Amino acid sequence: MGDVILTMKGIHKSFPGVHALKGVNLEIRKGEVLALMGENGAGKSTLMKVLTGIYKRDEGEIIYEGKVTEFQNPREAQDAGIAIVHQEINMMGQLTVAQNIFIGREFMNGKLIDDKKMNEEAAKLFERLNINIDPAEIMDNLTVGRQQMCEIAKAISREVKVIVFDEPTAALTETEIEELFKIIRDLRSKQLGIVYISHRMDEIKQITDRVTVMRDGEYVGTLITEECTKDDIINMMVGRTIFEDPKAQSNVAKDAPVVLEVKNLCSGKMVKNVSFELHKGEILGMAGLMGAGRTETARALFGADPIDSGEVYVNGKKVEIHSPQDAVKAGIGYLSEDRKRFGLVLDKSISDNTCLATLEKFTKGIFIDKKKCDEVSADYVGKLKTKTPGIETAAMSLSGGNQQKVVIAKWLTRDCDILIFDEPTRGIDVGAKSEIYQLMNDLVKQGKSIIMISSEMTEVLRMSDRVLVMCEGRKTGEIPIEEATQEKIMHAATLRE
C-alpha cells in the first residue's frame, strides 16, 4: 500500500433543508482500492460530487498531493487527474467509440477533425486496458458492459491519478465483471488511487483493500477489508439509533384474509420469480437497496410494465393484468415514486387530478359533472388536510407533501382496496411525513391494504406489519415486524445469488 494521495477532512455540505455531509473524512492511497459503503442516502454520491468539483463543500479541506485544493468545477478536477466513472453511461449513442472518448478535445488536422488519429489514440487506450474494442464502432452497437469499458478508457485518456467507480457493476454480466476487475487490478498496480462504490458485499471482499463506511451523512469508520467480515460492515452501515420507535408488533389480525397473492411474478430483467401475499389491513413494507427491483415489481403488478409470467390473485380470484386499467378494475392503485412524472398532470388543477382516475363517477350523461367533481375534491382537501388556496390551484404549485395528498385523493376516489405506495415520503418534509404516515394507518384501519416501497430503514420499521426484502429482482427475505431489525433487513438486501 502506497502513500496517501488525497485526503478529505471534515467535509460538510448542506442543501436547503438537508445536512447531507456532516464532517466526513476520506483517505485515498496510491495503489489501493478503497471501498466506500453506506445505505441509500448515506451521502456517498454527494461526497464524490464534492471530490470531483460538481458540488462545492461548505466546510472542510481537500488535500491532494500534499496541497490544499478546491476544485471550482468538474473540469478542474479532471485536469488535476481525478476522474469518475458514473453508474449510468453518459455516451452519445450514434457517435463512434473514439469520438465519444475524445469529445470536447478532438484531435484536429487544421480546421478538420482528425478521426484517424482519434481512432489510433483510442486503440492505444484499449491496449493499455487489455481489452478489444474497435474504436470506430458506433457506441449503440456495444453491450452495456463494453460501453462501461469505454467510460473507463475515457477516464484514463487523461493523466489520471485518482479514479472513482460509482456502482460500476450494476448492469454488468459475470464475465464483464471479471473483465472489469482485471482492469481495476491493473490500474491499482499502476499506482492509481481508486475509490469503489458498491452495495455488493462479495465484490467488496474480492476487489478492495480498505472499506470506509458512511451513514446518514457521517463518517463511521474505516476497516481493512481482509480483517473484517460482511457482518462487521453491515453493523457499521446500519448502526444508527432509531429515534422513532419501530412498530412493536403487527396490527394485522391473525385470521385476516389474503387480499392479494402474487405467484412467481417475472417482468423484464428486474423482477425474477417474486411471490408474496398481502393481507387485509396490512402494511407490507418492501425494503431493498437501489435497483433491487421493487418499483419494477410494483409497476408489473399494476400493469404499467408487461408481466412476462406469473399469476396474480385478488381476493382469491385470478386476475389478468395487461394494463393499468386492468389493475384499477381489480382494485389496485399505484402511487408512483416520481409524482411529477407519473402521478400528476402538473398543469391541471387539484380538482382535475383528483377525478382523473374516476371520471366515469363524475359524469352526468356525457358531460363531466364539474360541481360534483369539485365537491369531492374539496372534501378530500379537507380530510387529508391538503394545504392549498383552493381546488382550482394547479398541482405544480403545491409542495411535495401536498402533491402526494392529491395523488392519494385520486386513488381514494377510486375506492381501491389495495394501494401501492412507492416511496411515499420521498422529498417530503418532516411534518408532512407524519401526516402521510397517519393517513396510511387510517387507511389500513378502514380495511384497505398497503404495499409500501421504501428505501428509508426507519420508515420501513415504523410503518410495516411485515417486511419483504428484495435484492436484484428476487425476494431475499420476508421478516415479521416482531423480528425485523436493521441488520436483518440489510443482510437480506445484500444477499446475491
Added chain:
Amino acid sequence: MANKEKKEVKGKGNAFTNNPIVKSIGTQKLIAVLALVVLYLVFGLINNAFWSSATLINIFEASYYIGLMAIGVTFAITSDGIDLSIGTVMMCSALISGSLITKHNCPVWLGLIICILIGAIFGAMNGLMVSYMKLPPFIATLGTMMLSKGLGSVFTKAQSVTWPQAGTENGWFRSIFKINVDGVIIPTGFILLMVIAVVASILLNKTRPGRYIVSLGSNYEATRLSGVNVAKYRTLAYIISGTLSGLAGLAYAAIYSTILPGGGGGMELDAIAGVVIGGTSMSGGYGTISGTLLGVFIMSVLKTGLPFIGLQTHYQQIATGIVLVLAVFMDVWNRNKKKRV
C-alpha cells in the same frame, strides 16, 4: 405554448394580465380578438367597400374548410400530436366522393356520407399508427398525407372533379353551406361551422373523452397510470381530426366546385397556423376551439382584405407569417415575464 399556467399565477403579472376579463379569456386569445377587430376596421377605413355584406360572406366562405380542419386538428395537437394529413385527406375525400356522385351515379346523400367517412377512416388510420404502432405523429400523418394525395388521383385517374352546380338536380347539397334567395345569400356554412365549434368545444372541455385527450397530452404516463385507456382516446383525437377534414372536403366542394387531383398539400399548415394563433399549445395539454376559430378568421380577413387595399394575395402569406410569429411570441414573452416576477 398557451396560457397553461395562467390561471394560477395570482397576484403576479401586470394590470393587463390581472384584469379579470383578460384572465378568463387568456392573453393570447384576447390579442387575437383585438387583431381581428383592428384588421377589420383598418381594411374598411382604407377602402369602405370592404365593409359590405358581400365581403363578409367572402370572409366566411374562405373560413369554412380551413375552420373545420383547424377545429379537428386542435384535438390532435392538444393530445401532444400533430396531423399533417388533414389538407390532402380533405381533397381526397372530396375527390373520391365527388367522382362517385358525378361519374358513378351515386346518390348525393350517400356521397356526402362517404366523403365524411373517408376522412374518418384516414383519421382512424392515423390514430392506430400513433397509438398502437407507436409511430411518431409527425411521421404517421406525413405518410397518410402522401398516401391520401396519391389515392385520390388514382381513383379519378388524375381527372379533376366538378361537383354538381347549385340549382341543378344534385346541387341541393350546396345549401348546407350557402343558400341564395333571390340574390340574398344566407351563409348556412357559417351557422354549421359555429354549431360544430360549439359541439367540439363542449366535447373537448366538458366530456370525459375530451378531458382524457387534454390530460394525456399534458402527461401521458400519469394519465396511463391513472387507469385511462390512453391508446383509445389518442386514437379518438385523430378520428375527430380526420372526420372534420372529410366534412371540410364537402365545404370546399360546395364553395369552390372543382377539385383538382393531388391537391390540398399546404392547406394543413394554414389550419395549423390558425390553431397556433388561437393559443393552443403545440406541446399538448391545452387547446381552445374558440381560439382556433379566431385564428382562422384572422387569416380569412387577411386573405380577403389585402386585395381591397391594393395588395395581392401573396401578401396574405407574408402577413399570416408575421401574425403567427407575433402571436406566439407575445404569449411566450408574457409568460417569461411572469416567471421572473
